[in-house]
Amino acid sequence: MQYFLSATLNELLLVLDSESNSEIIAGGTDLVIIMEESGKRPEKLIDITNIKELIGIKEEKFGISIGAVTTIAKLAANNSLPCCLRSGAASIGSPQIRNVGTIGGNICNASPSGDTLTPLICLNADLLLQSTKGERLISTEQFFLGPKKTVLKKNEVLSEIRIGNRYLSGSSGFRMIGQRNGQVISQVNLAVWLKRSAESGLIEEIRIAAGSVAPTPIRIIEAEEMLCGTNPGAKLIFQAARSVQACITPINDVRSTAEYRQDVIIGLFSDIMSQILKEPQSC
Amino acid sequence: MRNQELVQVGKSALKVDGRELVTGKAKFSGDFNFPDLLHGYACRSKIAAGYIKDIDISQALKVPGIVDVVLPKDILGGNIVGILPPYDQPVLADKEIRYAGESFCLVVGTSVRAAKAGARVVIATIEPIPPILTIDEALAKDARKIHAAGNITVSKKLIKGDCAKAFAESDVILEDTFETSNQEHAYLETEVVCAVPYGDGRITVHASCQSPFHIRGHIAANLNVPVANVKVVQAYTGGSFGGKDDTATEIGSLAAVAAVRQGKPVMISNEREESIVGSTLRHASRIHYRIAAKKDGTITGKEIKILLDGGAYAAESPFVAMKALIHSAGPYKIDNIKVESTALYTNKTYCGAFRGFGVPQVTFASESMMDELAKKLKMDPLELRRKNALKPGDLNATSQVFQESVGLIETIDKVIDLNRSYTLPSKKQDRYLYGTGFASMYQGISNGAEGIDVVGASVQVMQDGSALVGIGLTELGQGSRTVFAQIAAEVLGISLDKISVKQVDTDTVHDSGPTVASRSTTVGGMAVYKAAGEVKRSLLKMAALMFKTEENNIILKDNFAQLVFDENAKIPLNDVCVAAYWTGFPLMNLSFSKAPEAKYDQDTTQGNIYIAYNYGTHMMSVRIDKLTGEVKVLKHLAVHDAGKVVNPKAFEGQVEGASLTGFGLAHLEKIQYREGVIINPNLADYAVPTIKDRIPSETISIETYNPTGPYGVKGIGEPPVSGAAASFANAVAKATGIRFKKLPITRQVILEAINRKK
Numbered sequence A: 001m002q003y004f005l006s007a008t009l010n011e012l013l014l015v016l017d018s019e020s021n022s023e024i025i026a027g028g029t030d031l032v033i034i035m036e037e038s039g040k041r042p043e044k045l046i047d048i049t050n051i052k053e054l055i056g057i058k059e060e061k062f063g064i065s066i067g068a069v070t071t072i073a074k075l076a077a078n079n080s081l082p083c084c085l086r087s088g089a090a091s092i093g094s095p096q097i098r099n100v101g102t103i104g105g106n107i108c109n110a111s112p113s114g115d116t117l118t119p120l121i122c123l124n125a126d127l128l129l130q131s132t133k134g135e136r137l138i139s140t141e142q143f144f145l146g147p148k149k150t151v152l153k154k155n156e157v158l159s160e161i162r163i164g165n166r167y168l169s170g171s172s173g174f175r176m177i178g179q180r181n182g183q184v185i186s187q188v189n190l191a192v193w194l195k196r197s198a199e200s201g202l203i204e205e206i207r208i209a210a211g212s213v214a215p216t217p218i219r220i221i222e223a224e225e226m227l228c229g230t231n232p233g234a235k236l237i238f239q240a241a242r243s244v245q246a247c248i249t250p251i252n253d254v255r256s257t258a259e260y261r262q263d264v265i266i267g268l269f270s271d272i273m274s275q276i277l278k279e280p281q282s283c
Numbered sequence B: 001m002r003n004q005e006l007v008q009v010g011k012s013a014l015k016v017d018g019r020e021l022v023t024g025k026a027k028f029s030g031d032f033n034f035p036d037l038l039h040g041y042a043c044r045s046k047i048a049a050g051y052i053k054d055i056d057i058s059q060a061l062k063v064p065g066i067v068d069v070v071l072p073k074d075i076l077g078g079n080i081v082g083i084l085p086p087y088d089q090p091v092l093a094d095k096e097i098r099y100a101g102e103s104f105c106l107v108v109g110t111s112v113r114a115a116k117a118g119a120r121v122v123i124a125t126i127e128p129i130p131p132i133l134t135i136d137e138a139l140a141k142d143a144r145k146i147h148a149a150g151n152i153t154v155s156k157k158l159i160k161g162d163c164a165k166a167f168a169e170s171d172v173i174l175e176d177t178f179e180t181s182n183q184e185h186a187y188l189e190t191e192v193v194c195a196v197p198y199g200d201g202r203i204t205v206h207a208s209c210q211s212p213f214h215i216r217g218h219i220a221a222n223l224n225v226p227v228a229n230v231k232v233v234q235a236y237t238g239g240s241f242g243g244k245d246d247t248a249t250e251i252g253s254l255a256a257v258a259a260v261r262q263g264k265p266v267m268i269s270n271e272r273e274e275s276i277v278g279s280t281l282r283h284a285s286r287i288h289y290r291i292a293a294k295k296d297g298t299i300t301g302k303e304i305k306i307l308l309d310g311g312a313y314a315a316e317s318p319f320v321a322m323k324a325l326i327h328s329a330g331p332y333k334i335d336n337i338k339v340e341s342t343a344l345y346t347n348k349t350y351c352g353a354f355r356g357f358g359v360p361q362v363t364f365a366s367e368s369m370m371d372e373l374a375k376k377l378k379m380d381p382l383e384l385r386r387k388n389a390l391k392p393g394d395l396n397a398t399s400q401v402f403q404e405s406v407g408l409i410e411t412i413d414k415v416i417d418l419n420r421s422y423t424l425p426s427k428k429q430d431r432y433l434y435g436t437g438f439a440s441m442y443q444g445i446s447n448g449a450e451g452i453d454v455v456g457a458s459v460q461v462m463q464d465g466s467a468l469v470g471i472g473l474t475e476l477g478q479g480s481r482t483v484f485a486q487i488a489a490e491v492l493g494i495s496l497d498k499i500s501v502k503q504v505d506t507d508t509v510h511d512s513g514p515t516v517a518s519r520s521t522t523v524g525g526m527a528v529y530k531a532a533g534e535v536k537r538s539l540l541k542m543a544a545l546m547f548k549t550e551e552n553n554i555i556l557k558d559n560f561a562q563l564v565f566d567e568n569a570k571i572p573l574n575d576v577c578v579a580a581y582w583t584g585f586p587l588m589n590l591s592f593s594k595a596p597e598a599k600y601d602q603d604t605t606q607g608n609i610y611i612a613y614n615y616g617t618h619m620m621s622v623r624i625d626k627l628t629g630e631v632k633v634l635k636h637l638a639v640h641d642a643g644k645v646v647n648p649k650a651f652e653g654q655v656e657g658a659s660l661t662g663f664g665l666a667h668l669e670k671i672q673y674r675e676g677v678i679i680n681p682n683l684a685d686y687a688v689p690t691i692k693d694r695i696p697s698e699t700i701s702i703e704t705y706n707p708t709g710p711y712g713v714k715g716i717g718e719p720p721v722s723g724a725a726a727s728f729a730n731a732v733a734k735a736t737g738i739r740f741k742k743l744p745i746t747r748q749v750i751l752e753a754i755n756r757k758k
């Protein structure tokens, strides 16, 4: 196995293009475990953590751009990011994991339980994928195909995550649950973003995404439709929670039963909604 | 010792090894390094049961860096692990695989990476056989025999009084079945050993371990050399909790075999996954409980059947079954008891010692039943416990009588008292359920029914007035070195900074048996007390000569010998030591403390077993989220009668740690199997509590005087596990109105039960 340390994005793209059996490594907090478990090694491991262009959170005209190699810890600490994304990042692993794990790794690893994925979906974030052939922008929602499966091609890198201004306004929340409190992987996670009309206070737009309840993180459009144009009280929120419950197709696995995932999502959803509606600024 | 004014004992002295530990200077087994160090990595079975047909190591030997592959036939001695009969476990599986994770060969290479790469290409042909995975499968009439003698490892009975009569004459009878899951020790440091042929014709093994003498014996047996040729030195050990006993003998023997073959040091360092699948777990259990009582709450009879799933090998199952047997009726005065405790073989990871040693499982069942009985009789649960609690002079379950140091009622009263000033948050907020649960427990101190209980300790005073203590019991993080130092300091009047306590080196200390059964401070402390006392006699004799007075006019205090009646008349202790040395008075002593032997009837388990019991009552208040099943522990009181407390801070550490282990057992931790293979062998999916899961334990001690321990001490290492686990279960039952009969009671289990009840 050879180890490449790319210094620039261009260099990386060239290497990706020429090397067939290569693998990108960022923080390695997912990849190294997979390599250890399988005993398999790619011919080339390409370390992208030295590529400055891919690191950092910047304000742009369209909104905010997050470099794919930005660490989870940096996301969790950045107050210009929406609440749901910060909380999602903060709930990942332990301080050690957050200090080396990256948002790009979390996305490209495509675990159904990844804790930044539902926030990015509900924030309608776009992902910038680059290769020597050019670049394409794809919405997070369209990125995932299944557990560990994405639309990313072998010669592509995820370079940037973009959140538009519209989704930086409005309020959002995130909630997850696992087997215990500390360093825990989500049995279910859920993120909600919404915007209320300045005049009427009614919900103008709402996006809901749930993780670890289907092969990929999913949007729950039915519940969104139910709540759009309303100023929901407890009863409506509960009905919406029921529709979230109806939309998910969880499985039994080592972390949770399907039944628990079905049950607990009601509570998680109610929590987020009451937090957003009662204390939109608190996060 | 009673009513003596104490200078060192009873003080929260800092850990004597704390500085090395927090500065990272302490040397653990994995820190050993030698220029020619080799690393061993075991090949482990991926299936739970099968016959080994062939092991092809030819590819492995071609991997760069591989120097050797050790097979069962290469173990010249017995190829045996097992610290007590029936000695049924091989170091390397030879013909049959009995659990998934069992090792069948050891690949030795110049680096861990090489060894692992070699292990990956060993081709094992194992013919699978249907594994026996549950208690029922093991007990089935036509079940395949996992071992030649059958699937029952051991079965013991306890019979006191006439249970049939008690049940016939009772007013109420309650009956139920409880289950608990396997629990993993999950110490910070996994099992690590480093075997070094130092070229002195012997073999030295540096080990992270609990019982160095067990390892020494096993290495000798497996190398087929005299025990005197083997030296085991305990390295700093990052936790053990019972888990580094059997497992350390297994990898210690393997590393020694490999080291002798190569004439080079060999290290085996278990990975976390190996530490879970290839090392002992706490026994899973199924306990059937019947209880007979009078209307006024007097418990007249208990009939209990305990089944312990011990996994593939006996390991310490016989002792765990015995301890569960003795403790299953709880700390109560009950005239009629009938218990049967059986350990079984299944094709799963073998089970052994784990903090509590069978007591947490039976206490969960027993204390759940106590609450159900209180409910049935409409009695206050603490009143019911108080009414039946053991008092000095009562006959306990084995008909042993203690005339003193039975502080159970005091622990109950303390909880009643403190609970009075505590109010649970109101139930108005309908998101949450609140409840408070209680549990009383006791736990025998000393080896008891497990055989002879002897500890040897040496104390040596130097001419500069400092002292070196040697003892055959290990420091595992529990603070025993500090406690031994405090006892020696107390006896000798030497300040703590001048006392050193050796790490165990089997060459220099007497075989003191295993560091188990919450016995270190009690039995070990007594040996230190005696050895220090003998040296003190020399010092007093010398000081008497120097003062030209009688010995009984002199006390040793603050590094001086001083006159009892004139504290200004004093001689520095180092001067006394120098004089004693040049006068030829002995300044070193090796003393033994032998606990009174257990004497009991083998058929009924009636008689004297332990030298003391720790008694405790716990209270836990919880808040349960009805929508998520999350449990927040709002208050936890752990009140124990552990005799005299030598070091209150260390005591608190033991209570908090053991309580968290109990909380993990009751709420979080569950080893999960699929076809006999553990599917969560990592600390992400196996939910051992993290720092964020800590519970707010408050440690309270009721000091009684235990005449069998130095200064009246008993032990505290294990007991709180049971109290915390059982009070958690009762708190959840109280809050939800649902009796949970299986541990762990996870968020998931709670929420599903609440929703089903609706």
Ligand SMILES: Cc1cc2nc3c(=O)[nH]c(=O)nc-3n(C[C@H](O)[C@H](O)[C@H](O)COP(=O)(O)OP(=O)(O)OC[C@H]3O[C@@H](n4cnc5c(N)ncnc54)[C@H](O)[C@@H]3O)c2cc1C
Binding pocket: A023, A024, A025, A026, A027, A028, A029, A030, A031, A032, A033, A048, A068, A069, A072, A091, A092, A093, A094, A097, A100, A101, A102, A103, A104, A105, A106, A107, A108, A109, A113, A114, A115, A116, A152, A156, A157, A158, A159, A183, A184, A185, A186, B684
């Ligand atoms: C103990 C522990 C706890 C954890 N807890 C959580 C948790 O609570 N929640 C959670 O969501 N995750 C958790 N994780 C998983 C992991 O830490 C995160 O998914 C993390 O964000 C991965 O980032 P990384 O940089 O380490 O990815 P890497 O391991 O470096 O990469 C992961 C995958 O993504 C690919 N990749 C990485 N960056 C790019 C890129 N820019 N373009 C294209 N491909 C790329 C790699 O090739 C690889 O296939 C945990 C992991 C551990 C070890």
